[in-house]
Amino acid sequence: MLNLLKHEVFSRRWAIIGWGIALTMFGSMYIAIYPEFASEMQGLAGIAIYRAMGMDIASFAGFIASVAVQILPIIFGVYVIMAGTGTLAGEEENGTLELVMAMPLHRWKILAMKALGLMIVALLTLVIVGVGCSLTLGLVKQTTETDVTLPQLFVAMVGAWPLMVAILTMSMFFATVMPSRMLAVTVMIAFYLVSYLLQSIAALVESLEGIKVLSIFNYFDSTTAVFEEGIKFGDVAVLLTIAVAFFGLALVFFEQRNITVGEWPWQRRRVQA
Numbered sequence: 001m002l003n004l005l006k007h008e009v010f011s012r013r014w015a016i017i018g019w020g021i022a023l024t025m026f027g028s029m030y031i032a033i034y035p036e037f038a039s040e041m042q043g044l045a046g047i048a049i050y051r052a053m054g055m056d057i058a059s060f061a062g063f064i065a066s067v068a069v070q071i072l073p074i075i076f077g078v079y080v081i082m083a084g085t086g087t088l089a090g091e092e093e094n095g096t097l098e099l100v101m102a103m104p105l106h107r108w109k110i111l112a113m114k115a116l117g118l119m120i121v122a123l124l125t126l127v128i129v130g131v132g133c134s135l136t137l138g139l140v141k142q143t144t145e146t147d148v149t150l151p152q153l154f155v156a157m158v159g160a161w162p163l164m165v166a167i168l169t170m171s172m173f174f175a176t177v178m179p180s181r182m183l184a185v186t187v188m189i190a191f192y193l194v195s196y197l198l199q200s201i202a203a204l205v206e207s208l209e210g211i212k213v214l215s216i217f218n219y220f221d222s223t224t225a226v227f228e229e230g231i232k233f234g235d236v237a238v239l240l241t242i243a244v245a246f247f248g249l250a251l252v253f254f255e256q257r258n259i260t261v262g263e264w265p266w267q268r269r270r271v272q273a
Contacts, residue, residue: 001109004100008087008117009124016121019079020128026075027068027129028136034063035144060146061224064153068133070222073126073160074196080122080164081188084171087114089181092259101259111254115172115247122164130157152227159231162239163220167192169246176253216242 088111091097100110134150134157171188178184195215202212212218219235 004113024132027133030067085175085184088175130154173246173250
């Protein structure tokens with residue numbers, strides 16, 4: 001069982017390094033250039049699209065939160081979706097899941113090790129990004145004044161992990177339900193986009209503020225408050241509850257799935273009957 005866990009993590013070592021470096025470079029670039037364009041950014045702060053995206057670019061702290069803490073995890077979430085669907089439906093389509101199923105392991109153990117492996121991958125990637133962006137902030141702080149400290153930025157970046165875990169388990173759930181990986185990815189990406197749009201619309205239209213509770217992004221703080229108040233454990237609890245629920249559903253459907261057949265759940269029940 002531990003060998004499977006090691007394989008899930010080690011086989012993605014280049015993804016960890018690649019995504020970690022790429023996201024660090026993206027975030028560091030914006031953190032480094034803000035002081036040069038601070039006055040221009042303040043003039044753009046009132047534009048509706050920035051408010052819709054929940055971006056505060058009027059201050060350096062707000063800009064760091066908007067770019068490093070908000071945008072980078074959203075981009076990384078796309079990889080998590082691809083990895084979550086690929087580790088089940090993707091491996092089923094390319095034939096490698098059959099080899100894994102031949103191991104003397106119960107299905108729930110296989111699913112658990114795959115999920116845990118991807119959670120570790122997500123955490124390691126966020127740690128790399130957190131360290132990289134924090135070091136860049138340290139260099140910028142030598143010439144620019146900001147109340148954001150290096151540990152605060154690091155904690156805020158790693159604080160995206162519960163969101164990634166929830167996205168991962170949802171992706172794995174759709175991978176066990178849908179007959180193909182392509183369909184699982186399509187549904188999950190659609191949910192991802194709709195969830196972000198709900199959060200954005202709620203930020204623009206006060207009368208629709210109540211719908212933001214339906215967005216998974218509502219439970220991830222990417223404002224300057226995350227630096228001042230730290231991670232909200234109530235939001236973490238919601239995200240982990242979502243993760244546990246979808247992992248449980250994934251277990252149920254994975255136990256019923258006929259590997260390589262590519263059927264819908266109701267077709268599986270008919271075959272078993």
